[in-house]
Amino acid sequence: MPARYGHLDRGHPYVKIVVSVDGASCCAPFAALVDTGFSDFLSLPLIQATQLGLKPHTTTRYVLADGKPTPPIPVALGFACIDGEKLVPGLISISELGSPIVGVAFLQACRKGLMIVSGTVIFLPEDEIEALQKKNAPTQT
Numbered sequence: 046m047p048a049r050y051g052h053l054d055r056g057h058p059y060v061k062i063v064v065s066v067d068g069a070s071c072c073a074p075f076a077a078l079v080d081t082g083f084s085d086f087l088s089l090p091l092i093q094a095t096q097l098g099l100k101p102h103t104t105t106r107y108v109l110a111d112g113k114p115t116p117p118i119p120v121a122l123g124f125a126c127i128d129g130e131k132l133v134p135g136l137i138s139i140s141e142l143g144s145p146i147v148g149v150a151f152l153q154a155c156r157k158g159l160m161i162v163s164g165t166v167i168f169l170p171e172d173e174i175e176a177l178q179k180k181n182a183p184t185q186t
């Protein structure tokens with residue numbers, strides 16, 4: 046897959062994603078904040094999750110940066126990807142936040158690395174990053 050591009054908004058990286066309840070039905074597009082401090086897959090606001098038909102199966106708790114746990118947060122199984130890519134399964138948190146957030150598990154499931162260069166947000170395929178690492182690795186004698 047080729048590199049994909051996002052955008053910066055007031056210094057925060059965003060990417061266009063699509064989300065599906067079952068991986069086969071209609072997908073809904075969203076602009077999602079990329080939060081590398083969020084270790085999970087995706088967090089959707091309650092209103093958007095409800096409109097998609099996501100049904101929570103369980104709850105989870107997160108530990109915030111200040112060390113405090115969150116109250117229980119509903120979680121549903123769903124599918125998402127960077128727009129133009131193949132949908133991948135993941136756990137979607139249903140939150141009171143105002144906008145969608147993708148985390149590190151999303152980047153890993155999509156097999157993308159995140160780069161921000163001169164104000165451009167780039168999502169590089171992991172295989173391209175691995176090839177660069179091999180090409181630039183020091184030779185051992």
